[in-house]
Amino acid sequence: MRLVVLGGGESGTGAALLAKQQGIDVFVSDAGIIQTGYKQLLYTHQIPFEEGGHTIEKIASADEVIKSPGIPHEATIIRKLHSMPIIDEIAFAARYAKGKIIAVTGSNGKSTTVHLIYHLLHAAGLHVALAGNIGYSFAKCITQSAYDHYVLELSSFQLEAIQDFKPDIACLLNITPDHLDRYHGSVEAYAQTKLNILRNMTPLDHFIYHTSDPLTTQYLPKAQLLPQLHPISPLSNGRFYLNGQRYALSISQQQIGLLGRHNQYNAMTAVTAAALAGVPTSIIATALPKFRGLPHRLEWCGAPQGINCYNDSKSTNVASTIAALVSFSQPIIWIAGGIDKGNNYCPLLPIVQKRVKAIICLGKENSAMIKAFHPLGLPIQETHNLSSAIDKALSIALPREVILLSPACASFDLFKNFEDRGNQFKELIVKMCMKH
Structure with a gap:
């Protein structure tokens, strides 16, 4: 049996390692550049691979293809392999x-x-x-x-x-x-x-x-x-x-x-x-x-100036942010924004009206969010800088109120990922707690 794995990330490399362990002839193909750590695993286990593009002849000779989850079915390489059995790593x-x-x-x-x-x-x-x-x-x-x-x-x-x-x-x-x-x-x-x-x-x-x-x-x-x-x-x-x-x-x-x-x-x-x-x-x-929860999920980070700050960076969609906002009875200064994934902000409007004191939009492109919440008449400020967003929030908040980072958007405009966004937020809050 010959197996081809599309994608050399965590999922694809894991599938290749299991195939090798089971004695299956396996080849990894990635349209991008495979990260050093994964590449080293492939070298160590003598698994052949290519990166920077797909060679269709090498892939088409497989008995089965494993598709990494990040590759959509509409991707060009998948359409070319439409007659082949394609499964997921799971x-x-x-x-x-x-x-x-x-x-x-x-x-x-x-x-x-x-x-x-x-x-x-x-x-x-x-x-x-x-x-x-x-x-x-x-x-x-x-x-x-x-x-x-x-x-x-x-x-x-x-x-x-x-x-x-x-x-x-x-x-x-x-x-x-x-x-x-x-x-x-x-x-x-x-x-x-x-x-x-x-x-x-x-x-x-x-x-x-x-x-x-x-x-x-x-x-x-x-x-x-x-x-x-x-x-x-x-x-x-x-x-x-x-x-x-x-x-x-x-x-x-x-x-x-x-x-x-x-x-x-x-x-x-x-x-x-x-x-x-x-x-x-x-x-x-x-x-x-x-069990006390996970990082980046309504994670308490500190209380500079007596203002409780929560890192909810994992909330990258509207429903998750709704769940975060309704978790507090205190007035909230809400830091939100990032890459809009086609969000419909309408379900947030009554909750924001009731719970939020001010909105800080953090992202390279904030127009959709500002347009959605402007009718509420709440103070709205925008910035491309996280430190500035926290400073603005602290200037508005009163003791015992809440600063909540719950973006309702993806993070890739200003950060590597949601973890990077949340970690930077935590680090800045800790520094501000030390100042005060």
């Missing part, structure tokens, strides 16, 4: 995974949820790996150890070509308009890609979803779903009740050590998944309050 890796798979998708909350599931399973002493869209290749994990459980964060891009991939436990957190540039502006096409996670599930498998998410309930298949269903509904009287053949547990809002109502849903999903995976309820009850 589907390829799943062929060799011996352990149980817990897969989490959704527009927002995936990273927090998979980390919390991992935290609960690890607390129970299970041999568990965390992989997928968080930056760790599923395929590479399989080359390193035979895990009992794999907790996977899956983006819509990773679910486009899953073929025969099947999780044992699937979690769908929510569906909100995102990446519509990839899906030609179609929310339905985006939603159906998310729902691919259900494609191969059986009555022995489990599906956890949120009954209060309108697009989830709208687009769930009308036919009878095959996996066992575990619908999550809002907290009742401040408590969440789990009842099943394998578990019986009551969780209070106070046991969830995360800010925001959206994180209550994330925690409820994670607890359900962990219980289904066999984690004893006593361990869940002990471990849950110890």
Whole structure:
């Protein structure tokens, strides 16, 4: 068998390493330049590759092609290979995974949820790996150890070509308009890609979803779903009740050590998944309050001049920023902006009107955001510099108010990625705390 991997990043290199380990003849082709670290891995494992362009003759001779998730189906190279079997790294890796798979998708909350599931399973002493869209290749994990459980964060891009991939436990957190540039502006096409996670599930498998998410309930298949269903509904009287053949547990809002109502849903999903995976309820009850969240997700950074500052740089779409804004009762000075992914800001308007004191637009091109929020009559300032944005925010805020970096936009105009944006924000806040 001969395999060609398109893309030499984390996903593609991981797939190539697994193929090599399985004795498969593998070749890596990347239209761009492969990063030094990945290139060194390919050299070390004697995996041939090309970069700076695709040689169609070398690719067309493959029995199967693995497409990195960042490559859209409309890409020229994919159109040229239309008659060939093309799969995703996730589907390829799943062929060799011996352990149980817990897969989490959704527009927002995936990273927090998979980390919390991992935290609960690890607390129970299970041999568990965390992989997928968080930056760790599923395929590479399989080359390193035979895990009992794999907790996977899956983006819509990773679910486009899953073929025969099947999780044992699937979690769908929510569906909100995102990446519509990839899906030609179609929310339905985006939603159906998310729902691919259900494609191969059986009555022995489990599906956890949120009954209060309108697009989830709208687009769930009308036919009878095959996996066992575990619908999550809002907290009742401040408590969440789990009842099943394998578990019986009551969780209070106070046991969830995360800010925001959206994180209550994330925690409820994670607890359900962990219980289904066999984690004893006593361990869940002990471990849950110890999880304090992730960097760049409503992360408290300090309080210069008595003003609480939160880094929510991971919020790169409107729905995620809505969840952040409604997490506070204090007036908010909101730092937002970046690369607009075709955002519809209308759902933000009533929340911004109610919660936000002033808006600082941070980006190279702020006109769409300014136009959207100008009718609210709030003070709006703009800048291309993060330090300046923080200075402007501090000049407006009063003690006990909140400065919130929750951009609702991608970061690539001024930063390497959302982590870079959030890290720079944290560093500046720490310096300002030292001054005061």
